[in-house]
Structure formats: structure tokens, C-alpha cells
Amino acid sequence: MTPTPQAASSNHPQPAGEHSLTALRQMILIRRFEEKCAELYNAGKIHGFVHLYIGEEAIAVGVIAQLQPEDAIVATYREHGHALVRGVPATAVMAEMYGKQEGCSRGRGGSMHLFDAATRFYGGNAIVGGGLPLAVGLALADKMAGRARVTACFFGEGAVAEGEFHECLNLSALWKLPVLFCCENNLYAMGTALRRSESETDLCLKASSYEMPAWPVDGMDVEACQDAARRALTAVRGGGGPLFLEFRTYRFRAHSMFDPQLYREKQEVEEWKKRDPILTFGARLREAGLLDDNVLKSIEDDVAAEIDRSVEFAEAGTWEPVEELTRFVYSERTRP
Amino acid sequence: MSAEGAAAQTVRITYREAMRQAIREALIRDPRVFLMGEDVGRYGGCFAVSRGLLEEFGPERIRDTPLSESAFVGAGIGAAMGGMRPIVEIMTVNFSLLALDQILNNAATILHMSGGQFNIPLVIRMTTGAGRQLAAQHSHSLEGWYAHIPGIKILTPATLEDARGMLWTALEDPDPVLIFEHGGLYNTEGELAADAGAVEIDHAAVRRAGSDVSLIAYGGTLGKALRAAEELAAGGIDAEVLDLRTLRPLDTESILASVTRTHRAVIIDEGWRSGSIAAEVSARIMEGAFYELDAPVARVCSAEVPMPYPRHLEEAALPQAATVVQTVRAMVGKRD
Numbered sequence: 157m158t159p160t161p162q163a164a165s166s167n168h169p170q171p172a173g174e175h176s177l178t179a180l181r182q183m184i185l186i187r188r189f190e191e192k193c194a195e196l197y198n199a200g201k202i203h204g205f206v207h208l209y210i211g212e213e214a215i216a217v218g219v220i221a222q223l224q225p226e227d228a229i230v231a232t233y234r235e236h237g238h239a240l241v242r243g244v245p246a247t248a249v250m251a252e253m254y255g256k257q258e259g260c261s262r263g264r265g266g267s268m269h270l271f272d273a274a275t276r277f278y279g280g281n282a283i284v285g286g287g288l289p290l291a292v293g294l295a296l297a298d299k300m301a302g303r304a305r306v307t308a309c310f311f312g313e314g315a316v317a318e319g320e321f322h323e324c325l326n327l328s329a330l331w332k333l334p335v336l337f338c339c340e341n342n343l344y345a346m347g348t349a350l351r352r353s354e355s356e357t358d359l360c361l362k363a364s365s366y367e368m369p370a371w372p373v374d375g376m377d378v379e380a381c382q383d384a385a386r387r388a389l390t391a392v393r394g395g396g397g398p399l400f401l402e403f404r405t406y407r408f409r410a411h412s413m414f415d416p417q418l419y420r421e422k423q424e425v426e427e428w429k430k431r432d433p434i435l436t437f438g439a440r441l442r443e444a445g446l447l448d449d450n451v452l453k454s455i456e457d458d459v460a461a462e463i464d465r466s467v468e469f470a471e472a473g474t475w476e477p478v479e480e481l482t483r484f485v486y487s488e489r490t491r492p
Numbered sequence: 493m494s495a496e497g498a499a500a501q502t503v504r505i506t507y508r509e510a511m512r513q514a515i516r517e518a519l520i521r522d523p524r525v526f527l528m529g530e531d532v533g534r535y536g537g538c539f540a541v542s543r544g545l546l547e548e549f550g551p552e553r554i555r556d557t558p559l560s561e562s563a564f565v566g567a568g569i570g571a572a573m574g575g576m577r578p579i580v581e582i583m584t585v586n587f588s589l590l591a592l593d594q595i596l597n598n599a600a601t602i603l604h605m606s607g608g609q610f611n612i613p614l615v616i617r618m619t620t621g622a623g624r625q626l627a628a629q630h631s632h633s634l635e636g637w638y639a640h641i642p643g644i645k646i647l648t649p650a651t652l653e654d655a656r657g658m659l660w661t662a663l664e665d666p667d668p669v670l671i672f673e674h675g676g677l678y679n680t681e682g683e684l685a686a687d688a689g690a691v692e693i694d695h696a697a698v699r700r701a702g703s704d705v706s707l708i709a710y711g712g713t714l715g716k717a718l719r720a721a722e723e724l725a726a727g728g729i730d731a732e733v734l735d736l737r738t739l740r741p742l743d744t745e746s747i748l749a750s751v752t753r754t755h756r757a758v759i760i761d762e763g764w765r766s767g768s769i770a771a772e773v774s775a776r777i778m779e780g781a782f783y784e785l786d787a788p789v790a791r792v793c794s795a796e797v798p799m800p801y802p803r804h805l806e807e808a809a810l811p812q813a814a815t816v817v818q819t820v821r822a823m824v825g826k827r828d
Contacts, residue, residue, distance in 0.1 A: 260607075263607070264606070269606070273610065286597055286598060289594055290570040290573070290598060296571045300576060307570075324566075326558060327557070330558065483608065487666035
């Protein structure tokens with residue numbers, strides 16, 4: 157079994173207040189960043205498919221802040237929030253949205269394919285379910301090399317219908333690999349409701365059939381997400397094999413920028429918005445005396461400034477020369 | 493010992509044993525190398541290539557997988573990104589279609605899509621080809637199809653030297669390499685230098701020099717081309733046989749050089765004619781050596797049918813030396 161260093165470097169104990177305000181700020185950053193992306197999309201600055209995470213911010217913030225720098229993340233095409241929380245600079249993410257070569261994937265990937273080697277952020281995978289095998293492999297490499305790392309793999313509930321989901325849960329449990337499966341169940345696979353696509357809609361039941369712990373988590377509550385992630389990571393790092401978290405959440409915006417949302421009632425959306433993770437957490441912080449209008453304003457101002465900088469950075473960015481079109485089809489580095 | 497003496501030291505060996513020695517050597521040389529696939533361990537490999545390796549290297553490095561092609565091929569990609577050097581075995585090319593998502597959307601794509609950040613030093617081996625009465629779901633030759641995909645390399649060892657030597661070179665490559673082993677070759681036996689080792693994988697090889705026609709073959713069709721050349725020689729036609737060895741990237745220079753010497757070309761390919769690697773080779777000859785040609789390029793490919801079971805129909809569906817001989821005779825005859 158691999159050695160398990162006790163929470164090494166990044167989890168410096170913080171005052172509860174500061175820690176909470178950091179989480180609030182991260183959620184606000186994702187929210188405002190994506191609102192800006194929608195605006196820039198409509199202004200013709202960003203193209204292609206853009207999938208907004210608005211409403212689901214508590215999950216990325218809750219989970220990723222609990223990871224160590226040496227852990228890995230595999231995410232989906234709805235990954236702006238995950239990249240930002242992981243520490244991919246907003247400037248590099250925004251430049252990627254623009255398709256500029258200063259972007260975190262050199263502009264090659266766009267919204268759906270954010271990659272960042274420095275933070276071990278392995279995409280940005282836009283084939284539903286396609287990221288799970290990568291996570292299994294990253295965890296396999298860690299286990300074989302005796303490294304006590306975890307790979308956090310995010311995917312939507314739509315992936316549960318893919319064969320790769322079942323293959324990967326089985327394989328990782330069979331080999332006791334350190335994968336934290338984070339299913340973001342926002343109830344709709346694009347426009348197909350879970351109840352219309354799954355004979356068994358209890359996702360934890362499915363996961364636990366592969367002999368791994370599976371816990372449902374309130375994905376609208378950042379503290380619940382933090383708590384579940386912390387406990388889950390301790391278990392996974394302890395060498396017990398993978399663990400499955402089902403975050404019950406909701407996407408407030410359309411699936412992508414081309415979605416008239418014919419498949420769900422406006423009333424349903426409004427009901428879920430009452431559970432907005434930023435508003436509810438903000439209210440809790442106010443009750444605890446940790447947040448007031450001034451503090452909130454300073455967070456909002458700080459976030460606005462960061463986003464402004466990211467837009468300026470992206471605007472000032474440059475296009476990769478067409479001569480470099482075929483670079484990186486194959487590696488340029490010398491052989492190891 | 494003199495150079496001649498050293499060169500003369502050979503061992504009698506089968507293609508299967510040469511492959512096994514290559515895998516064994518890789519496992520010994522590099523602790524990051526491991527073999528993963530269906531029945532590679534306890535069973536000893538579907539085609540007995542890995543027999544004995546489990547006993548020598550243990551179940552961590554000779555890793556039996558569930559029948560989950562997408563998961564274990566994807567896990568190979570993830571493990572490669574995580575610093576390992578996996579050799580993933582897929583039983584047959586037909587089964588590899590279950591992993592095509594991982595091969596195309598991830599292995600071939602991530603380096604470019606991530607702006608050069610994540611290379612994937614992965615080797616995938618699989619059996620290809622017909623001739624053993626295995627019918628239509630175990631017998632196809634899809635290596636030409638895979639050669640359509642930029643971002644991966646396609647090797648087709650046809651000789652003992654290449655069976656022994658291509659693997660190590662592939663493992664040293666920073667990018668994904670697919671090795672297609674023709675199932676009809678495993679039992680072929682011959683002399684191999686006792687000190688045989690890694691071979692380059694960038695060039696086609698002239699296996700028989702000639703002046704009247706270029707027979708361009710690879711993998712399972714090389715032997716047929718050589719037999720056809722012998723028969724043609726008996727009739728006074730001097731055929732050159734070019735072994736493509738690597739289907740991507742194609743060694744266009746060697747193809748054009750051969751055709752420039754002989755002024756005629758017949759491509760022998762077990763793939764279906766339409767959209768085949770033979771079509772690609774033919775196109776490159778047209779583009780690069782049109783005015784060297786004394787006759788239209790000809791192709792001897794598989795009949796465009798799913799591979800049938802009974803021997804006489806399978807033989808009728810496959811390229812045969814006799815067909816090559818007829819094709820060449822007709823071609824030379826037309827000129828005169």
C-alpha cells in the first residue's frame with residue numbers, strides 16, 4: 157500500500173472566517189467570470205460552445221480547495237469554474253476563451269478544453285464519460301509509482317449512461333485506485349431528464365454496486381461539499397480505493413449558448429434559484445457575523461477587477477501564427 | 493570475434509517469441525513499463541505472446557484487465573500522462589473499436605488540444621488481419637483506417653527483426669504508437685541475429701531489390717509480395733518489394749524512390765480497397781511520381797465484404813500472391 161503523508165503542504169489552517177470568505181469569493185469569481193463570458197459571447201468575442209456552470213459553483217469550490225497541489229483533476233466541458241478554483245489564472249482562462257495563444261491551452265481548445273500542466277489540470281474533456289478512463293490511468297500511475305496522490309474526476313450525471321462510467325468504476329474499485337469520482341447531478345443531460353434516461357435514478361446505488369462508498373451530497377451547499385470532499389479524500393488517500401460523490405445540483409443557465417430550454421419549466425428553475433449557493437452561503441455568513449455589505453462589496457470589487465484584468469489580457473493577446481497550425485500534433489521534445 | 497562472426501550468430505525464433513522477447517526486454521530495461529490487457533497474464537495472452545511474463549514480472553506489471561476496452565485503453569493514456577510507459581494489448585483490431593473514443597478523442601488529440609502540454613507516451617499492440625478462418629468479427633485489417641488519424645503512429649512489423657525491434661523504439665517515442673501484429677505471422681519462424689534489438693521506425697525498407705515493378709506491401713502482405721516476386725522472377729520480371737513498415741507517418745520518399753527506379757507500382761493491402769492505405773499510397777505516387785509511371789498504379793486489396801468463415805471464401809476475399817503475379821503480368825504486358 158502506498159504511504160499516506162498527512163495533509164502535506166496546502167491545507168494551512170485558516171481562521172474559519174477567512175476560509176469561508178475565500179470560498180465565497182471563489183464562487184463569486186466563477187459566477188461573475190461566466191456572466192462576463194456570456195456577455196462576451198453575445199458580443200462576438202467568444203465562439204463555439206460555451207457551457208456555463210452558474211448554479212453549480214459550490215461543488216468545484218468545495219472539492220478542489222481540499223485537494224493538494226500534487227493531486228490531479230480531470231473535468232468536463234463545463235469546467236471554467238474548476239480551472240479557476242484550481243488556480244489556473246483567470247487571465248489564461250479568458251485568453252483561452254478568446255482563442256488567443258496566451259490561453260491555458262494556447263488557444264487550441266477554447267471553452268471546452270482548458271488544460272494546465274502546472275496545476276495538473278487534465279482538461280476540459282468534451283466527450284461525455286471520456287475523462288473517466290484518463291482519471292483511472294492517472295490514479296493507476298500514482299499507485300504503481302507509490303505516490304500518495306488522488307485524482308479528482310468530475311462528470312455530469314449524463315455520463316452515468318455511458319459504458320465508460322461502468323467500466324471505470326469497476327476497474328478503479330477492482331484495482332483500489334485513488335480516484336475521487338465527483339458526479340455533478342444537475343438532473344439534465346443537455347435536455348434529457350435523468351428520469352427519462354435511467355431505469356434506476358439513484359446514482360449512489362449504481363456506484364455502490366461496484367463496491368465503493370457512494371455518498372449523496374447537497375451540491376448547493378458549499379460547506380456540505382467541503383465536508384464531504386474532506387472526508388472522501390481522507391478515505392481515498394488512505395488507500396481504500398475509489399469513492400463516489402453524487403452532488404445534487406442544478407444548472408441555472410441553458411446547457412450551452414444554443415439552448416431555448418424547452419425541456420424544463422421556468423418554475424422549476426426559479427425554485428432551484430432560491431437555493432443559489434452564493435446567496436444561501438452569503439446569508440449564513442451574515443448570520444455568523446462574518447459578512448456584511450462592506451465585505452461583500454470589497455469581494456465583488458476585487459472579483460470585478462480580476463475579471464477586468466482577464467478581459468484586458470485576452471484582448472491584448474495574440475493569435476497563434478498559422479504557420480504553427482501543425483505544431484504539437486507530435487511532440488517536439490527530445491526523447492527521454 | 494570478427495564482425496562477420498558476430499553477424500553470423502543467429503537464433504531460430506518465431507515472430508511470437510520475438511515479440512515476447514521485446515516485451516520482456518522492455519520490462520527489464522524500464523521500471524515504468526507494464527503490460528495491460530485482456531488475458532495477458534494468467535492466460536498467457538490470447539495469442540500466447542505474453543506467456544510466462546506474469547510469472548517473471550508479477551501481476552502489477554502484467555496486468556489482466558476486465559473486458560473493458562475503453563477503460564483500459566483510456567487508463568493506459570492516463571497512466572502514460574502520469575509518467576508510466578504502458579503497453580496496452582488489445583486482442584484484435586475489431587475489439588479496438590470499443591476503445592476508438594479513447595484512441596482518437598484522447599490519445600491522438602490531447603497533445604495538440606492542450607497546446608503541447610500533455611504528451612502521451614503510450615504503446616498499443618493489437619492483432620490484425622485474416623487467414624485463420626475467424627470470420628467477420630476477428631479478421632479485419634483496420635490499420636489503414638487508424639493511419640488516417642494524425643497524432644498517432646502506426647507500425648506494422650512484418651519481419652522478425654521488426655517484431656523484435658519496433659517495440660522498444662515505440663516505447664521511447666513521446667507520443668502514442670499503435671503496433672499492428674498480423675495474426676498470420678505469429679508462427680512464422682526464421683533466423684534472427686542473436687543481438688537483435690531496437691530498430692528505427694521512420695523508414696520503409698526494400699526487402700527485395702528489383703527494376704521492373706515495385707510491389708508495395710506491409711504486415712501480413714509482405715510475405716505474399718515476396719512470394720509473388722519469386723514467381724515473377726522465374727518469368728523474367730524483376731520485382732522490387734518495398735515494406736512500408738510504418739503506415740503513419742508514411743515514408744513517401746522511399747515509395748517515390750522505388751517507383752522512380754521501377755516505373756510501375758502494385759500495392760498489396762489486406763484492407764478494403766475503398767479509402768485504404770493502398771489508396772493513400774497510390775495518391776502519393778500520382779502526386780509525386782506521375783511522370784515516372786509507365787502504367788497506372790494497381791492495387792491488390794481485400795474484397796469489399798465482411799470476412800467470411802469458409803476457407804475458400806476467405807482466400808477469395810484476401811490478396812494472394814497469385815493475384816499479384818497476374819496483376820503485374822497484365823501491367824507489364826500492357827506496356828509491351
